[in-house]
Amino acid sequence: MSEPKQKHSQISTPLLQLLQQEDQVVIDNGMFQLTLTNPGGKIIGIQYNGIENLLELKNPVLNGGFWDLNWSVPGTVGTRGKFDEIEGNSFKVIVETEEQIELSFTRTWDPSLQDEYSPLTIDIRFIILQDSPGFYSYAIYEHKEDMPAFNLNETRIAFMLSVEKFRYMAMADDRQRVLPLPVDREPPRGKELAYPEAVLLVDPVEPEFKGEVDDKYQYSCENKDNKVHGFICLAPPVGFWQITPSNEFRTGGPIKQDLTSHVNPTTLAMFVSTHYGGQDFVIPFGTGEPWKKVFGPVFIYLNSVEDKNDTLSLWDDAKERMHKEVNCWPYSFPSSEDFPKDDQRGAIRGRLVVSDRYISKEHLPARGAFVGLAPPGDAGSFQTECKGYQFWTNSDDEGYFSIQNVRPGDYNLYAWVPGFIGDYKYEKPIAITAASDVDTGELVYAPLRSGPTLWEIGIPDRSAAEFYVPDPNPQYINKLFVNQPANSFRQYGLWERYADLYPDQDLVFTVGSSDYKKDWFYAQVTRKVGDNAYKPTTWQIKFNLESIDQTGSYTLRIALSSATFSVLEVRVNEEETNPPHFSSGLIGSDNTIARHGVHGLYWLFNVEVAAGQLLQGENIIYLKQARSVSALHGIMYDYIRLEAPPLSAAHY
Incomplete structure (x- = not known):
């Protein structure tokens, strides 16, 4: 151009x-x-x-x-x-x-x-x-x-x-x-869909928009x-x-x-x-x-x-x-004393590495890590922190990071690393003053890990984008996202496609033969069984164990990228057992399924699985989203991993 x-x-x-x-x-x-x-x-x-x-x-x-x-x-x-x-x-x-x-x-x-x-x-x-x-x-x-x-x-x-x-x-x-005209969204030209923001254009002023869905959340x-x-x-x-x-x-x-x-x-x-x-x-x-x-x-x-x-x-x-x-940030011209200028701000730098002995004996550089300063709190608290200021950057390929122009104040340093589960928090508080330049040196993140990986599903990146995103119902299309694989999840009504793809029984994923890019639906949603009735869905993960290690417990790690008024229940080899082996309780209200996203708030659950719960040969983990009040209630998985019991030092 x-x-x-x-x-x-x-x-x-x-x-x-x-x-x-x-x-x-x-x-x-x-x-x-x-x-x-x-x-x-x-x-x-x-x-x-x-x-x-x-x-x-x-x-x-x-x-x-x-x-x-x-x-x-x-x-x-x-x-x-x-x-x-x-x-x-x-x-x-x-x-x-x-x-x-x-x-x-x-x-x-x-x-x-x-x-x-x-x-x-x-x-x-x-x-x-x-x-x-x-x-x-x-x-x-x-x-x-x-x-x-x-x-x-x-x-x-x-x-x-x-x-x-x-x-x-x-x-x-x-x-x-x-974009269509505002009048196209009003009845009778527009028809409200599952919620007011989403409107089907049935008789727009300009015929080219007929049959499209308009929804501000698609942008x-x-x-x-x-x-x-x-x-x-x-x-x-x-x-x-x-x-x-x-x-x-x-x-x-x-x-x-x-x-x-x-x-x-x-x-x-x-x-x-x-x-x-x-x-x-x-x-x-x-x-x-x-x-x-x-x-x-x-x-x-x-x-x-x-x-x-x-x-x-x-x-x-x-x-x-x-x-x-x-x-030009921070600007030099705002006159309010509440807006600190360049010489009134500080900086922080350092290096973040990852320690996971089951992947590497040496520390690994935290490539592309999200590293930030936010008000003091627990690891991951920055997600819902809203009263203070936050300052973020991405580390380079060697894990080095630098954050400039930080307002004076007391912070914690937080991070997460694509490819690894969980949240990092530097144990020392960070005080930023005018013209300060804090050097943290080398910081080591040891993500949660009990033993070697037996199998994993997905990529730990806080998104469900790598999973199977279906084609939209032809009646509910935004033409902008047609032939755009990177934005295919932005189409309206994808949650309804689950029942089309799984009309009789729920998703079954077999470790070793299934491909999460094709066989793992991007969201675990409810199933419609009547005009306004829904029922829970239960997904299965099938896997084989040649032998059971009786020396310790196995660990199932489940990272979610979204949850909306949901209850995740986990059962091991017993589909109907009550209470379940694990329940998240009621979690989430991020509404990501309705709002055309692949992530909202991040959740990480660590489920201990006793050796006695597992079988030599085929095993099944049942994942049930137990709440079914609405079509828009459900969860999105980020990553699932089953770990064996810890190995002795001689094994790694």
Whole structure:
């Protein structure tokens, strides 16, 4: 693709102007004009490249650009509460120079409105630079000692773009397309499927979309990759992009998934959400619990080209701009003292190796390990940590890692290594101060292991992607993902295909002859037996043992990449025994099956199997997902391994 010819590049020294009106604030830097309500801070106008307003102001519910959150009172069951579109009650100019304008819209806590608004003081900031084709926004949330308890379920900044102008969405090289219209999702043009977000387009305005499924979760993205997404207006060619240069303020770690852009057209920067984690991502605050966090800044980037033949090059340009923003992090221009600059941050480095004596007598370099700093907790606690900041990187082929630009604070160092089960936590707490450079030296991770591997199913990488993902029902297809093996799991309704493939009996996997890529269904779901009735499913793993080692116990290790209101029961050679040999109890609410994913939260269970439970010759392990209230209840396996009893030192 040719490089986009940026229309704004013709402007050399635009004049940055601020116009304050009674109910509006307008900022113009010669490239674009931004209009916000005063003192609310809601974005009601973005004028750019001859388009009077890039935003939609005629939607029946949500319009323009805004920060919002979802909250609930303590004791609330579930993940949804009251929607709170944040509007300031005071406005202040923080910086006004020829090079920069920074505005503050603050909503202070009013106890008389306790049932109406979340108990937080929220300071929303906007920054416009003289020569920048876009604007920055961040917010400072604070829960003070005089504030009541509450739960924070979600918070974000959202943009509702012009329905007339923006139809082409792009959030990855292989996930971009013209989207249907919002009216196509409404009855009678659209038919709601198993849940409101998924809609079958039965009579769309444009016939090309007929028979497709539209669902915003099909465009979800892991935090580590969720850096740029947005929309392109085809006439005139204009791009609107949401760029997130850092994940430090996001929750749940690097592979936590969240929404990006979707029909309406909507573009989001998600900071806190329960997506792909459920109740575990709800943040509870106690009465008077002090807390402050900065979300952002994120950058809204605008670009354009003269030649319509270069329209799609706006995506390539947006990716280039994203890399520039990432390289500029942490930004030097936010004025809040709550946002530490480069010289106020620290760093950490070291090397991680793996010790598994049954694989190698020598330590192995932790290649491609996810290594991160997160608030203190148990191993793996970063998955559901939501109040603090997290900083992650990947180690190189030799296991060396370096994390830069860490906010001062007390952390634990966490890691996990693709190819090995479990979580690593460095036993020493890490204190990061301004300009500190912590060297941990060589760290050794010894993943759980009792004895040699007898057999294994899958790859320990916290994903079910390597297992069999079926073709979708032809009635429920998103054409974007046809002939895209890497994205085949994003199609709607794949859970229903299990009963099609296994109409009479459940899955049976035979070690030594079955292939998990073909014979292990990607999710253990319920089986439909009536209009609204389901029953549990029980999978079998058949394997042979030539002899039984009576000197110790065997160990079955089961790693899950997802669980939704499920109960995993394990039985060994006795399908009907009660109680089962192992039960997970009720686990999970990540809803990954419904939301077109292959992982939510990671679970690891270690089941001791006594030698007396096993037989010489054929053995069967029964895996039952015992809860069957819904078609969407179920689990996804990451990896299963059976280990023999420990060997003496002379054997390895």
